[in-house]
Amino acid sequence: MIVYIAKRLLFAAPTLLAVLTLVFVLVRIVPGDPALVVLGDQATPQALAELRARMGLDLPIWKQYVVFMGQALTGDFGRSLVSNRPVMTDVLAVLPYTLELTIASLAIGAIFGIPLGVWAARGRDRTPDWIARIVSLVGLSFPAFVSGVLMLIVFAVELKWFPVISKGVALDDPVERLRSLALPALNLGLIMVAYLTRVTRSGMLKALSEDYVRTARAKGMPTQTVIWRHGFRNVLIPIVTVIGLYLSVLIGNSVLTEIVFNRPGLGKLIVGALEKRDYTMLQGLMVVYAFLIVVVNLLTDLAYGLVDPRVKST
Amino acid sequence: MSAVSKASDAAAALRVEGLTTSLKIDGVWRDAVRDVSFALAPGETLALVGESGCGKSLTAMTVMGLLPKGVGRLSAGRIVIDGVETSTLAERDFGKVRGDSIGMIFQEPMTSLNPVLPVGFQIAEPLMQHRGLSRRQAMERARELMELVRIPAAAERLKSYPHQFSGGMRQRVMIALAIACSPKVLIADEPTTALDVTVQAQVLDLLGVLQRERGLGVLLITHNLGVVATNAQRVMVMYGGDVVESADVGDFFAKPLHPYSRALLAAMPRVDRPTSDLAPIPGQVPTLAELPDGCRFQSRCPLREEACAVRPPLTPVEGGRRHVRCVVLARELAGDLPREGTA
Ligand SMILES: Nc1ncnc2c1ncn2[C@@H]1O[C@H](COP(=O)(O)OP(=O)(O)O)[C@@H](O)[C@H]1O
Numbered sequence: 001m002i003v004y005i006a007k008r009l010l011f012a013a014p015t016l017l018a019v020l021t022l023v024f025v026l027v028r029i030v031p032g033d034p035a036l037v038v039l040g041d042q043a044t045p046q047a048l049a050e051l052r053a054r055m056g057l058d059l060p061i062w063k064q065y066v067v068f069m070g071q072a073l074t075g076d077f078g079r080s081l082v083s084n085r086p087v088m089t090d091v092l093a094v095l096p097y098t099l100e101l102t103i104a105s106l107a108i109g110a111i112f113g114i115p116l117g118v119w120a121a122r123g124r125d126r127t128p129d130w131i132a133r134i135v136s137l138v139g140l141s142f143p144a145f146v147s148g149v150l151m152l153i154v155f156a157v158e159l160k161w162f163p164v165i166s167k168g169v170a171l172d173d174p175v176e177r178l179r180s181l182a183l184p185a186l187n188l189g190l191i192m193v194a195y196l197t198r199v200t201r202s203g204m205l206k207a208l209s210e211d212y213v214r215t216a217r218a219k220g221m222p223t224q225t226v227i228w229r230h231g232f233r234n235v236l237i238p239i240v241t242v243i244g245l246y247l248s249v250l251i252g253n254s255v256l257t258e259i260v261f262n263r264p265g266l267g268k269l270i271v272g273a274l275e276k277r278d279y280t281m282l283q284g285l286m287v288v289y290a291f292l293i294v295v296v297n298l299l300t301d302l303a304y305g306l307v308d309p310r311v312k313s314t
Numbered sequence: 315m316s317a318v319s320k321a322s323d324a325a326a327a328l329r330v331e332g333l334t335t336s337l338k339i340d341g342v343w344r345d346a347v348r349d350v351s352f353a354l355a356p357g358e359t360l361a362l363v364g365e366s367g368c369g370k371s372l373t374a375m376t377v378m379g380l381l382p383k384g385v386g387r388l389s390a391g392r393i394v395i396d397g398v399e400t401s402t403l404a405e406r407d408f409g410k411v412r413g414d415s416i417g418m419i420f421q422e423p424m425t426s427l428n429p430v431l432p433v434g435f436q437i438a439e440p441l442m443q444h445r446g447l448s449r450r451q452a453m454e455r456a457r458e459l460m461e462l463v464r465i466p467a468a469a470e471r472l473k474s475y476p477h478q479f480s481g482g483m484r485q486r487v488m489i490a491l492a493i494a495c496s497p498k499v500l501i502a503d504e505p506t507t508a509l510d511v512t513v514q515a516q517v518l519d520l521l522g523v524l525q526r527e528r529g530l531g532v533l534l535i536t537h538n539l540g541v542v543a544t545n546a547q548r549v550m551v552m553y554g555g556d557v558v559e560s561a562d563v564g565d566f567f568a569k570p571l572h573p574y575s576r577a578l579l580a581a582m583p584r585v586d587r588p589t590s591d592l593a594p595i596p597g598q599v600p601t602l603a604e605l606p607d608g609c610r611f612q613s614r615c616p617l618r619e620e621a622c623a624v625r626p627p628l629t630p631v632e633g634g635r636r637h638v639r640c641v642v643l644a645r646e647l648a649g650d651l652p653r654e655g656t657a
């Protein structure tokens with residue numbers, strides 16, 4: 001297991017370097033002079049040159065690359081062109097909100113989706129199966145912003161169970177924070193419920209027809225043990241795959257949800273940076289997203305090592 | 315009702331009477347196994363032979379109470395395992411017998427073990443379930459069982475996973491977990507069909523040793539008559555869900571009676587005969603829906619006559635030493651008690 005973890009970490013490093021390089025290239029090949037874009041047509045040549053120097057754009061390209069990589073690896077992305085605060089300070093201030101939203105929706109997906117999928121597989125083509133099908137259809141066919149607006153109207157505006165507008169940075173009041181997290185997490189979680197119901201249902205159907213489940217029954221194991229220990233343990237493998245894949249999607253999807261629910265987070269930061277053409281901020285955010293996705297992939301690989309003994313030996 | 319057994323009722327490890335299994339096919343329940351009766355004494359091996367699709371596995375799954383719900387059912391008959399009548403038990407109570415007084419091993423060693431659980435734990439599971447052993451005690455017993463089935467380095471391999479074992483070793487693990495609770499009966503459904511020839515011999519040898527040492531009654535399902543000749547004391551031939559002949563192995567190989575038994579033996583490769591003499595059985599096993607009502611073998615039978623349209627009974631012949639399900643033979647052999655010289 002230790003060897004396996006070390007190997008995965010070793011593989012993650014080149015991925016991260018490649019992603020950083022890609023971000024560097026992407027920002028440079030976007031047509032137009034960033035300084036001109038930021039300052040507008042009326043800017044004096046002097047001001048333009050000054051800004052270019054501040055952004056490090058006057059250096060030779062290889063030097064820019066070295067500087068960029070050095071900064072990225074030390075978590076320093078320079079200062080925001082708009083607020084003049086360090087990019088990392090702004091990012092770190094809102095990162096917990098995005099992370100808690102992502103993790104909460106993943107938890108909702110797992111808590112509802114997995115049992116629903118198992119239940120559906122056991123009652124194939126009967127009521128549980130139909131309920132599961134409807135839930136996953138609804139979860140997958142509503143775009144996040146549509147279901148978000150609907151939820152706001154029903155639960156916040158009409159029923160007044162939850163705040164319409166998040167109170168903003170209320171780190172110190174856990175109750176308020178949970179209340180403002182509930183609807184956005186439910187909104188994103190619905191998609192996760194849908195995916196997890198589907199993969200669990202089909203995985204369970206397959207597992208329960210496997211020879212090893214027949215063996216477990218032949219040993220006289222009780223039904224619940226057969227289903228969970230022998231059937232479900234094997235379904236964890238496709239479940240980890242789906243969580244790994246859609247966690248990345250979830251981090252991306254949180255942009256829309258954060259805007260609909262007016263929540264602080266990376267999503268709002270990105271939209272603000274786009275509006276104001278804050279290049280350094282965008283560059284920093286791209287790296288942070290890339291880093292998060294590399295981390296998700298790493299965690300997925302480690303989870304495989306836990307749920308599938310065949311992985312460790314390869 | 316036939317009782318082709320030397321086992322008295324009380325001593326039988328497994329007794330099956332008039333077992334009839336029906337399958338739901340396209341919404342219609344059809345009898346896939348009809349009126350099978352036998353008794354298995356401790357320490358005895360009864361071979362169940364026949365081409366594939368003739369109902370051998372279905373018979374085994376019925377005895378184990380493992381018919382797929384809604385697709386298969388025991389529609390008649392009694393099953394008594396080690397003195398407990400299981401055919402009337404609720405699923406919960408049947409679960410207490412399964413894996414305890416009766417164990418089963420399957421044809422597919424590669425897929426019959428759970429890939430995500432250590433083999434030692436898979437062997438230990440029935441011990442914790444049926445015998446109330448603690449995990450530690452059960453694992454210790456699992457190690458002994460792995461040694462018993464001659465898995466090398468058992469102690470180190472207790473925590474290994476199935477993918478780290480070869481097919482032959484996995485089948486040994488299957489045997490270990492099937493006999494963990496010292497059952498009276500072991501059903502082995504084509505236990506060596508998927509293995510290499512040399513490994514086949516080793517696994518059969520192991521089964522033989524365990525059976526002698528532990529007085530295990532073995533129902534050995536196979537389509538390999540060579541395996542029957544070397545491993546079984548009695549043989550039951552099935553065709554289309556019917557038992558068509560049952561006899562002691564010696565009598566059977568000396569002189570198979572039923573036309574289907576003869577055809578099976580004629581199709582079997584033997585060292586004392588050139589392979590060009592092999593006579594494949596013409597035609598094929600009809601599907602359940604196509605099976606004729608009377609004698610199920612009539613469509614492929616050289617002795618066929620009008621009377622075959624009515625289902626023949628399993629008739630005792632040769633003074634009750636053996637049984638055969640064929641009207642033509644029953645008539646010919648009737649009163650033929652002084653047997654013609656056997657080879
Ligand atoms: N689950 C099932 N659904 C439909 N038909 C089945 C099922 N299991 C077995 N059968 C049919 O029952 C008959 C007997 O099968 P089986 O007992 O597996 O044969 P054997 O083990 O002798 O090769 C075959 O005709 C087979 O097609």
Ligand SMILES: [Mg+2]
Binds near residue numbers: 367370371372503504
């Ligand atoms: Mg079979």
